[in-house]
Amino acid sequence: xxxxxxxxxxxxxxxxxxxxxxxxxxxxxxxxxxxxxxxxxxxxxxxxxxxxxxxxxxxxxxxxxxxxxxxxxxxxxxxxxxxxxxxxxxxxxxxxxxxxxxxxxxxxxxxxxxxxxxxxxxxxxxxxxxxxxxxxxxxxxxxxxxxxxxxxxxxxxxxxxxxxxxxxxxxxxxxxxxxxxxxxxxxxxxxxxxxxxxxxxxxxxxxxxxxxxxxxxxxxxxxxxxxxxxxxxxxxxxxxx
Amino acid sequence: xxxxxxxxxxxxxxxxxxxxxxxxxxxxxxxxxxxxxxxxxxxxxxxxxxxxxxxxxxxxxxxxxxxxxxxxxxxxxxxxxxxxxxxxxxxxxxxxxxxxxxxxxxxxxxxxxxxxxxxxxxxxxxxxxxxxxxxxxxxxxxxxxxxxxxxxxxxxxxxxxxxxxxxxxxxxxxxxxxxxxxxxxxxxxxxxxxxxxxxxxxxxxxxxxxxxxxxxxxxxxxxxxxx
Numbered sequence: 221x222x223x224x225x226x227x228x229x230x231x232x233x234x235x236x237x238x239x240x241x242x243x244x245x246x247x248x249x250x251x252x253x254x255x256x257x258x259x260x261x262x263x264x265x266x267x268x269x270x271x272x273x274x275x276x277x278x279x280x281x282x283x284x285x286x287x288x289x290x291x292x293x294x295x296x297x298x299x300x301x302x303x304x305x306x307x308x309x310x311x312x313x314x315x316x317x318x319x320x321x322x323x324x325x326x327x328x329x330x331x332x333x334x335x336x337x338x339x340x341x342x343x344x345x346x347x348x349x350x351x352x353x354x355x356x357x358x359x360x361x362x363x364x365x366x367x368x369x370x371x372x373x374x375x376x377x378x379x380x381x382x383x384x385x386x387x388x389x390x391x392x393x394x395x396x397x398x399x400x401x402x403x404x405x406x407x408x409x410x411x412x413x414x415x416x417x418x419x420x421x422x423x424x425x426x427x428x429x430x431x432x433x434x435x436x437x438x439x440x441x442x443x444x445x446x447x448x449x450x451x452x453x454x455x456x457x458x459x460x461x
Numbered sequence: 462x463x464x465x466x467x468x469x470x471x472x473x474x475x476x477x478x479x480x481x482x483x484x485x486x487x488x489x490x491x492x493x494x495x496x497x498x499x500x501x502x503x504x505x506x507x508x509x510x511x512x513x514x515x516x517x518x519x520x521x522x523x524x525x526x527x528x529x530x531x532x533x534x535x536x537x538x539x540x541x542x543x544x545x546x547x548x549x550x551x552x553x554x555x556x557x558x559x560x561x562x563x564x565x566x567x568x569x570x571x572x573x574x575x576x577x578x579x580x581x582x583x584x585x586x587x588x589x590x591x592x593x594x595x596x597x598x599x600x601x602x603x604x605x606x607x608x609x610x611x612x613x614x615x616x617x618x619x620x621x622x623x624x625x626x627x628x629x630x631x632x633x634x635x636x637x638x639x640x641x642x643x644x645x646x647x648x649x650x651x652x653x654x655x656x657x658x659x660x661x662x663x664x665x666x667x668x669x670x671x672x673x674x675x676x677x678x679x680x681x682x683x684x685x686x687x688x
Contacts, residue, residue, distance in 0.1 A: 255609040256581050350498065376606075379498040379636035381680040406609045409639075409683030436684075450614035454605070455639025458682045 221245050222285070222368055222400055227266055227276035229259075229424075236262045238424040240276070246367060249394065249401040251411035251432070253447060254421035260404040263421065264370050267402065268292065280368060288368055289318065291361035295373040297353035301345040307356045308341040314364040327363065333393050334359050351382040355389065362393060371403040375410060383407075387414050408447060409456035412436045420444050462518065462597050463487055464630055469508040471501075479504045480655045486598065491624065491631040493641030493662070495677055496651030502634045505651065506600050509632070519596040525603045525634075527583035530590070531575040537586060538571035544590040560589040563619045565612055581607045588616060595627050602634040617644065638677045642666060650674045 222244040229237040236259045244250050252260050265271030267278055269286050280288040294300040301310045315322050334355045345353055361369055375383040391414055394401055405411055411418050418435045420427045428440045439445045451457040464486040471479035479501045486492055494502050503525060510520050524530050531540060545552055561567040564585040575583055584607045591599060605613035624631060635641050648665040650658035652673035658665060669675045
C-alpha cells in the first residue's frame with residue numbers, strides 16, 4: 221500500500237506541494253487532476269524519491285518506495301526511449317538492471333495484451349507511431365511486475381481513438397496483475413471512466429479526494445466544479461440526462 | 462468571402478500524404494476537420510493556407526505547436542508588434558490587454574523570449590496573435606491540446622465571442638470529436654490522406670457513413686465506450 225503522509229516540497233521560496241496526504245492500495249487506481257503548475261508531476265517525483273520532500277513521508281508497506289521498484293510511464297513515449305537502441309533492448313532494461321531473468325511466457329502474455337508484435341520490438345523509437353511507442357512504454361513499465369505504477373499524462377500524446385484503446389489495455393492488465401496505479405492527467409474524462417478515486421490538486425494542495433463517479437455528479441469544492449464543468453464544455457465528459 | 466480551394470495535395474518521400482482535395486467554406490462557417498493521428502489533417506490545413514494566401518486571401522493560423530509560430534531568438538513583445546504590423550494595425554494596449562485577460566496570460570512578461578513562458582502560455586499567446594485581426598479564415602490546429610480544462614474551456618468561449626460578430630470562417634483541426642462537435646456546424650472526417658466524409662455535424666454524429674467516422678463517434682465519450 222502506498223502511503224503519502226503530509227508531504228511538503230519547497231523549491232526556492234515557493235511551495236510546490238503542501239501537506240499532501242493520500243493512500244493507494246494494490247489493484248486501485250487514483251487519478252490526480254489539476255491545472256498546469258498545480259504540482260502534479262512534482263507529486264510523482266516525490267513518490268518516486270526523485271524530488272526530496274521538505275517534510276512528511278512517502279512509503280510502500282512501511283518501507284521506502286524504491287524498495288518495491290515502482291515503474292513510471294511517461295508522457296512523450298518516443299522521447300522516453302534511447303533512440304539508438306531497439307525497443308526490445310529498452311524493454312528488457314528493468315530486468316537487466318535488477319539481474320532478473322526474462323520470463324518468456326510473461327513477456328508473450330504482456331505483448332499479447334498490449335497488441336505488440338515481435339516485429340514492432342525490433343524497431344527503434346523513431347520507426348514507430350506515438351501510439352505504438354506508448355504501448356511499448358507500458359510494456360517496459362510492467363515487465364518486472366511492479367506493485368506500483370505511476371503514469372504521467374500517459375495518453376495526452378495520443379489521438380482520441382488510440383487514447384481510449386490504450387486506457388482499456390492498461391485497465392485489463394491492471395485487473396490481471398493487480399498493481400496500484402497513480403495516474404496524473406488533465407483529462408477528466410479519462411479519470412472519471414477509469415479511476416476509482418479522483419484527487420484534485422491545486423497550487424500544491426489536495427482540494428478534494430472523491431470517488432470518481434461521485435466527483436462527476438457532485439464535486440465537493442468550487443474548483444472541482446469548475447474543472448468538471450470545463451470538461452463538460454469541452455466534450456471530454458457528456459452530461460448524463 | 463467564400464473560401465474555395467481545389468486540387469490541394471501533398472507528397473512526402475514520394476508518397477502521397479494528401480490526395481487531391483477540394484474545399485469550400487462559406488463566410489462565417491465553422492468547420493471541424495477530424496481524424497486520427499497521421500490521417501493528414503494538419504497537412505490539409507497547411508495546403509489550404511498556402512493556396513489561400515497565394516490567392517490573396519487573409520488567413521490566421523494557430524499551428525499545433527507554438528514552436529512553429531514563435532522565433533526562439535525574439536522576444537514575445539517583438540512577436541506581438543510583428544503581428545500588428547503584418548495587419549497594418551496601430552498598437553492598441555486595450556486590445557492586447559483584453560485578449561491576454563481572457564486567455565489568462567496577463568501576467569506574462571513580453572520582454573522575455575518564448576522559453577520564459579510555459580508551453581500552455583505560449584499556445585495562448587499564439588491564439589491571441591491570431592485573434593487581433595479579422596481574416597477571411599481562421600485555422601486552429603489542436604488549439605487546446607496543451608491547456609488544462611478550465612483554461613481550454615475559457616479559450617473556446619473567447620473564440621465563440623470572437624467569431625460571433627465577424628464573418629471570419631473557422632477551420633478547427635482536432636482528433637477530438639467531442640471538442641469539435643460542440644463548436645462547428647459541419648464536420649470533415651479524414652482518413653489516410655483523404656476527406657472521406659463531409660456533412661453537417663448532427664448527421665456525422667447520428668449516422669457516420671464511413672469506418673473512420675464510426676470509429677471517431679464510438680470513441681467520442683469516455684463514459685460510454687463500446688465493449
